[in-house]
Amino acid sequence: MGKRTLRVLATGALGFGLLAAGLSSNVSAKDNLVFSVGVTQDIDSLNVSVGYLVMDFEIWNLTLPSLTDMAAEDFSILPSMAESWTGSEDGLTWTYKLRSDMKWSDGEPMTADDVVYTITRAVEEGWVNHTATLANITATVIDARTVEVVSAVPDPKLPGLGVYILPKHIYEKISTEDLPNYPADDNVSGGSFQIVERKEGEFIRLARNPNWWGKEPKIDEVIFRLYETAEAQFNALKAGDLDAIDDVPVKIFTSVAAGEVENLIGVAGNQGSFSNIAINTSCATGIGNGHVALKDPKVRQAINWAIDRQLLVDKLLNGFGAPAMSIVPSANPAFDIKIDAAEAYSYDPAKANALLDEAGWKDSNSDGVRDKDGTELKLRYFDRSTSGAGDTTPFITGWLKDVGIATDVKTLDEDSLIAEQSKSDFDLYTWGWTPYVDPDNMLSYFTTSQVPTDPEVGGYNDGNWCNEEYDALYVKQNAELDPVKRAELIQQMHRVFYDEAPYAALYKYDNLQAFRSDRWQNFTRQPSNVGPVLFTNTSPVYRDLEPAGSGGISGGTNTMVIVIVALAVAGGIVVAFASRRKKSADDRQ
Amino acid sequence: MSESTGTTFRAMTWARRRTALSRVWRELRHDRPGFIGLLLLSGFGLFALSAPLIADRSSLLVASGRNNPDLAAPSIKFLLGTDEIGRDVLAQLVWGSRVSLFIGLFATVVAVVIGSVVGLAAGYTKGKVSAVLLAIDDFFLVVPFLPLAIVLAVVLGRSPVTLSIVIGVTSWAGSARLIRAQVLTLSERAYVERARALGASSWHVIVRHVLPGVAPLIIANATLIVPSAILTESTLSFLGFGDRLSPSWGKLLEGAQSSGSITLNAWWYYLPPGLCIIGIVLAFTLLGRSLERIFDPRLRGR
Numbered sequence: 001m002g003k004r005t006l007r008v009l010a011t012g013a014l015g016f017g018l019l020a021a022g023l024s025s026n027v028s029a030k031d032n033l034v035f036s037v038g039v040t041q042d043i044d045s046l047n048v049s050v051g052y053l054v055m056d057f058e059i060w061n062l063t064l065p066s067l068t069d070m071a072a073e074d075f076s077i078l079p080s081m082a083e084s085w086t087g088s089e090d091g092l093t094w095t096y097k098l099r100s101d102m103k104w105s106d107g108e109p110m111t112a113d114d115v116v117y118t119i120t121r122a123v124e125e126g127w128v129n130h131t132a133t134l135a136n137i138t139a140t141v142i143d144a145r146t147v148e149v150v151s152a153v154p155d156p157k158l159p160g161l162g163v164y165i166l167p168k169h170i171y172e173k174i175s176t177e178d179l180p181n182y183p184a185d186d187n188v189s190g191g192s193f194q195i196v197e198r199k200e201g202e203f204i205r206l207a208r209n210p211n212w213w214g215k216e217p218k219i220d221e222v223i224f225r226l227y228e229t230a231e232a233q234f235n236a237l238k239a240g241d242l243d244a245i246d247d248v249p250v251k252i253f254t255s256v257a258a259g260e261v262e263n264l265i266g267v268a269g270n271q272g273s274f275s276n277i278a279i280n281t282s283c284a285t286g287i288g289n290g291h292v293a294l295k296d297p298k299v300r301q302a303i304n305w306a307i308d309r310q311l312l313v314d315k316l317l318n319g320f321g322a323p324a325m326s327i328v329p330s331a332n333p334a335f336d337i338k339i340d341a342a343e344a345y346s347y348d349p350a351k352a353n354a355l356l357d358e359a360g361w362k363d364s365n366s367d368g369v370r371d372k373d374g375t376e377l378k379l380r381y382f383d384r385s386t387s388g389a390g391d392t393t394p395f396i397t398g399w400l401k402d403v404g405i406a407t408d409v410k411t412l413d414e415d416s417l418i419a420e421q422s423k424s425d426f427d428l429y430t431w432g433w434t435p436y437v438d439p440d441n442m443l444s445y446f447t448t449s450q451v452p453t454d455p456e457v458g459g460y461n462d463g464n465w466c467n468e469e470y471d472a473l474y475v476k477q478n479a480e481l482d483p484v485k486r487a488e489l490i491q492q493m494h495r496v497f498y499d500e501a502p503y504a505a506l507y508k509y510d511n512l513q514a515f516r517s518d519r520w521q522n523f524t525r526q527p528s529n530v531g532p533v534l535f536t537n538t539s540p541v542y543r544d545l546e547p548a549g550s551g552g553i554s555g556g557t558n559t560m561v562i563v564i565v566a567l568a569v570a571g572g573i574v575v576a577f578a579s580r581r582k583k584s585a586d587d588r589q
Numbered sequence: 590m591s592e593s594t595g596t597t598f599r600a601m602t603w604a605r606r607r608t609a610l611s612r613v614w615r616e617l618r619h620d621r622p623g624f625i626g627l628l629l630l631s632g633f634g635l636f637a638l639s640a641p642l643i644a645d646r647s648s649l650l651v652a653s654g655r656n657n658p659d660l661a662a663p664s665i666k667f668l669l670g671t672d673e674i675g676r677d678v679l680a681q682l683v684w685g686s687r688v689s690l691f692i693g694l695f696a697t698v699v700a701v702v703i704g705s706v707v708g709l710a711a712g713y714t715k716g717k718v719s720a721v722l723l724a725i726d727d728f729f730l731v732v733p734f735l736p737l738a739i740v741l742a743v744v745l746g747r748s749p750v751t752l753s754i755v756i757g758v759t760s761w762a763g764s765a766r767l768i769r770a771q772v773l774t775l776s777e778r779a780y781v782e783r784a785r786a787l788g789a790s791s792w793h794v795i796v797r798h799v800l801p802g803v804a805p806l807i808i809a810n811a812t813l814i815v816p817s818a819i820l821t822e823s824t825l826s827f828l829g830f831g832d833r834l835s836p837s838w839g840k841l842l843e844g845a846q847s848s849g850s851i852t853l854n855a856w857w858y859y860l861p862p863g864l865c866i867i868g869i870v871l872a873f874t875l876l877g878r879s880l881e882r883i884f885d886p887r888l889r890g891r
Contacts, residue, residue: 230847230849231846231849231851231852234849235852249847249848249849249852250673250848251659251660251673251850255853308652311652315651315655315673315675316674383833385830393834394650394651394833394834395651395652397834398652409833409834410746411746411747411833413743
């Protein structure tokens with residue numbers, strides 16, 4: 001017993017020593033600046049053709065180049081691999097001129113070949129992260145420094161072309177069959193950083209890429225450390241083991257944002273993430289069994305009026321978010337729905353009741369649930385088991401009950417939920433989206449062609465909603481090259497979506513992030529003022545970060561750290577020695 | 590004639606049971622840990638029963654915190670403060686005790702019924718049937734319990750009843766083993782052999798002679814399953830696999846943990862449910878151990 005206690009002490013002291021040593025290298029060695037980020041989500045896959053988590057994108061943003069970049073302020077198109085470009089009259093053909101000084105981290109030249117190879121292969125093989133952007137695009141090599149891109153239809157996204165470009169000399173050795181299982185462990189980088197070490201489930205370490213040709217970062221290394229819980233991660237940040245974290249628990253974030261926690265600053269950034277309830281409108285598809293009441297837009301509007309969005313924002317988000325009236329199609333708030341406050345959905349149970357009465361759903365048998373022609377207004381409500389995702393459920397089921405709509409709640413994991421959605425086998429279900437920068441993708445999900453008709457294939461249109469007006473507007477905006485006119489068309493689409501209500505959009509929520517302001521400065525947000533710092537669309541922060549203050553770190557801290565290390569090591573030695581003596585005494589017995 | 594003998598027999602049986610019961614009560618009263626356990630348990634029972642007197646059910650509704658401060662410290666209005674959405678913690682604690690107790694007891698019934706049936710059958714039968722039952726029992730003994738419970742909870746759904754069944758189904762294996770061992774020793778006893786020699790059917794022997802013999806053991810064992818069932822429910826709720834719509838102590842802890850109340854020093858949120866879980870587990874364990882001592886003469890004097 002005694003022996004075990006001693007051992008624990010010894011390892012404890014040793015661990016403390018290591019920790020202190022890590023800290024000292026963090027602050028004292030000016031020639032090796034390490035930026036440690038805490039995350040609660042592990043990498044899914046580093047392989048661009050299959051990965052899909054935000055963590056994967058963050059690594060790709062650091063290690064893979066793209067033809068064009070996006071400005072941190074407003075997502076406007078910036079040169080990257082391409083230093084200039086020219087477009088044809090009809091806007092269908094774009095010619096990109098590449099920089100001449102580009103190399104991959106292994107020294108191989110980076111040329112037009114890499115660009116065209118990646119685009120062509122991504123289109124042929126249908127890579128998940130490339131197809132949306134490249135659907136109508138073909139690329140050809142003009143010379144080593146010139147790429148010609150042709151779009152089959154007018155494309156308002158061009159000349160912006162931000163897809164990740166891969167090193168041809170690595171990927172041409174990997175066949176189509178092998179690619180989905182390729183772990184992407186070649187570590188050849190064309191971005192500002194390159195992967196140097198990875199332990200799955202623990203951390204991934206990246207160092208500055210010496211061959212990077214863009215803006216040189218001031219930090220030398222970035223480490224992403226995985227934590228089990230958001231709270232543990234926050235405490236690591238507070239203790240100084242980390243420099244930045246994503247996913248701060250909202251109540252804790254409130255105290256950080258109020259400046260109550262020394263040396264920390266909080267950033268509540270939004271890039272369009274929103275939560276919603278999909279309402280199965282049962283558009284005729286041959287599959288599915290949504291409740292008959294939900295085919296009536298009045299009933300769907302009633303559901304929208306029954307929900308107190310502001311209370312959800314106040315209580316669940318502590319104010320770090322905003323009520324949502326329609327889908328949020330873009331990370332850029334310029335594309336949000338514009339609607340008068342007087343008209344917008346607010347908490348109005350009386351109005352919800354009136355609409356339901358109008359639609360003919362009345363409580364004829366006085367059981368507290370509305371009915372019509374012998375059918376009760378009882379809806380299957382599927383909620384997502386992801387932590388936090390179901391917090392809205394008890395609120396919303398309560399409000400629906402108040403207006404005479406009964407619910408039968410079932411909690412499912414995301415895969416099962418998608419399966420039910422693909423079969424259209426639900427009435428209501430909770431979900432959420434984080435849109436791209438260009439609104440096209442998000443808008444396309446609600447066109448009739450995206451309604452699932454085969455459970456094996458599924459479809460994005462999870463309201464099973466068909467609307468000819470919306471479809472026509474979608475096609476129009478997709479080919480409208482004038483940004484002002486396109487924005488108008490998108491507002492019209494919002495209006496149709498709002499009136500038809502295939503969704504009860506709930507709220508936009510912020511990403512809550514916290515940083516060590518005593519160590520770092522220049523926390524670039526994307527987009528400026530409203531966006532987050534970590535996990536943004538193009539991750540500019542890692543190139544902009546600087547150590548805090550020009551004076552550097554005072555000698556006092558260093559001495560303190562050295563003293564702590566010395567004490568810990570001495571303690572460790574003494575304890576280890578005591579433990580060994582005890583051990584030999586045991587052995588002798 | 591035969592009828593009158595029947596009633597006499599019945600009266601005798603009842604008299605015997607009464608004396609046995611009063612003996613148990615007497616011994617329990619003098620067994621200090623067991624008596625403390627019983628007192629604690631009665632306290633929790635009263636607490637659960639008095640829920641409607643302490644807090645209105647409507648204060649469990651999520652929207653009930655609309656005008657209350659979030660994570661407010663205990664005050665006259667909220668004796669145990671409020672949670673992260675402004676709800677009264679005391680209301681959730683007292684109503685949650687019902688859910689926790691219900692799941693604990695119902696899960697135990699499920700586990701004991703399965704465990705007794707399998708234990709009796711495996712102990713009384715010989716050959717293949719027994720071997721197969723034992724193999725199933727072994728499987729449930731060695732299979733990692735929590736992952737199995739989580740998988741079942743996900744598949745079967747999350748109402749208190751299904752959760753009880755999930756917990757019961759995953760925690761009967763130990764008692765089946767225990768009961769089988771007791772059945773094996775009982776079946777070799779002279780009175781069982783005599784009954785068999787007189788032509789009693791297996792059913793008669795099991796129900797009339799073996800079952801009464803193992804009943805005390807089953808009761809003592811059940812008392813020890815309750816706390817583990819309550820703990821399992823709390824664990825499942827804490828991990829987010831519980832019933833989201835009914836309050837339980839585990840769910841309170843989960844809420845406290847995910848809202849960061851430990852970092853924020855909101856002790857009124859996580860301490861009471863934690864202490865309640867410890868208290869009720871302690872109560873059942875003390876009582877169960879003491880019943881075991883009373884029913885099993887071999888454990889006496891230890």
